[in-house]
Amino acid sequence: MDTLISAGRVVTGPHGRLLADGAVLVRGGVITDVGPRGEVETRAPAGVARHHHPDGTLLPGLVDAHVHLALDAGPDPVTALCEADDASVAKGIAQRALGLLDAGVTTVRDLGDRNGLVTAFRDAVAAGRMPGPRVLAAGTPLTGPGGHCWFMGGEVSGEDAIRELVRRNVERGADLVKVMATGGGITRGGPPIWAPQFTAAELRVVVEEAARAGLPVAAHAHGTEGIVAAVAAGVSTIEHCTWIDRDGFRLLDDVVDEIAARGIRVCPAASPDWRGFAERFGAERAEEMFGGIRRMRERGVRLLTGTDAGVSRAVFDDFVSSLEFFAYLGYTPAEIVDLATCEAADALGLREVTGRILPGLRADILVVEGDPLRDLQALRRVRLVMADGRLHA
Template identity: 65%
Template sequence: MLPGLIDCHVHLAFDAGPDAIATVQAADEASLLLGMAGRARQLLDTGVTTVRDLGDRDGLAVRLRDAVADGLLHGPRILAANAPLTAPSGHCWFLGGEVEGEEAIRDMVRNNARGGADVIKVMATGGGITPGGPAIWESQFSLQNLRTAVEEARRYGLPVAAHAHGTAGIADAVTAGVDTIEHCTWMSDGGFDVREELIDEIVAKGIHVCPAASPDWQGFAKRFGQDRAKELFARVRWMDQRGVRLVAGTDAGVPRAVFDGFVASLEFFQHVGFPRDRIIEMATVDAARALGIADDTGRLARGYRADLIVVDGDPLNDLDALRNVHFVIADGRPSVPERAVVRAVGAKVTGV
């Protein structure tokens, strides 16, 4: 038995298919919400009892969050960002968060906050899944723009998560005072731009970093190129060794980042040299701390939410044990994963 797992970076509106963007753009509200509910249940069945959804459409993640909290649907606790702030025609513009100028930025933060957001998401740089958008390392906002977003979020008591691949965008996000940096891949035009002094600042400010390692990280390495992937992967271990507070997330929903692949994402950290006890902390108590909910989840302790899972085996010896989830309790509500039911029925039928 161990605390329920926490995935710090998902997109429930995306289906992890080869053209997730076209799918979400084509879906009507009802069908999209239905798909999101199914994906939330899929996460729960794999032992994930809390997720942070970092960008959806039409406030649907908030509606799903409330339905789960009210006991109308089975699913993990959801911390929702609503539409992520992005530049005009910028990364994930189709989710409805395009802004230009400080007043538009303030208005979007206010709209998201009034719409029930638990966190404000800002696309500080471009991304890899938006056709025609800026390059993945290109900054989308000025430092002042990012400061404005953080300042307005603070008025509503909300943390800020910054999507940042490019080093210039990472630097501006850190200076602006964001709470978490997503991806943090240290990219520049044609290579990498690693800055020692910037790492020191991230550590000093206590900013958490979520690499958002895809469950398909091995396939990513093949597509990205083994040499570049090796450098990228090594940077994650390097950040840990320098004292950066890393937490687990999958980017579930983008192409090939499936919703039942959390353990595969954790195995990425094992691949680059993290010990298993540290990996489990990154997916439980450390993740809870990064999301601002460490006072009620992430640990098995008196007075905490009943978020826990029962697995077959000891994940401290083999992370694969986390794939064998027999029982889940999320906020005190019990749930038996479909796979566990199939295993139990199969064992009874075969007499095993």
């Protein structure tokens, strides 16, 4: 259905570029016209469905670059996943996707799947059979024997096994490759989060094999040694990047500068509960960790918005609380809007698809009450969400 959406403000580009009293025409899921409301209304076809929000702001749909749709964000998401059959997990994936849409998120990058369930959901959404955001699916994440997220089925040992799993993910339609370069917090009995799980040479094999299929590599890396190895291997993004070492924190400025120079994006994956995490972790240690993210930004590293949704307390319908982490780092509301829209889309290879309100791009549209370029809390007052041209009630 053709749809005309108008608002008191339309965010047409980065750096706070605004159109007052603007309108957007959507036809066949594509933005076909953007401009002053009076002009677009004149060019719109007769009988077009109209949505007018004179006190609202229309902006691109938001991008969450780090989610786990297969996990339920409950007190023990790992046990819940391990005890559930695939049909139950698939149902949960669909329900959690609606929470993302409720929050105005129209694109997600899923970084850990079991049995291709998220990939199947991605395809159902793309075909219009199910509602949900656009999904970039990593499929089964690579990990060491007994390593972080082993329960998703990606345990590998040695270069041949690494190549085989990457190829299998490619055959199953993965949009990217995820590798657990270090341990992680939710895997009981696994290696500590600072401990590397792969050598730099093994990570290079991951990158090389993914590159054969034209796919980027996202590396989960908390520990300093794992971060160094991931950078040397040439990964596309580093998830978390907290610089935790055996004895505390060890941020290496020369490696940070290399991350910036190579254009490797860093996704802190700040949970909506990041403040609660700081309280549980200890204010001093949390500030040291958060300060490392701030220091990377100051040295030119470009950050990605992501929530780690699915792990305990990282809910799917509170993206704004995660964005507040960037305000804590010193970003302005307008800069955060750019991070969560055009910059994230560019980083995920979707510049020609989404992230801006431009003719020819897919219609991923969010309307909120108020002005999020001045007050980030306006993003909580969602009035309309359109994902890939389909209205979400």
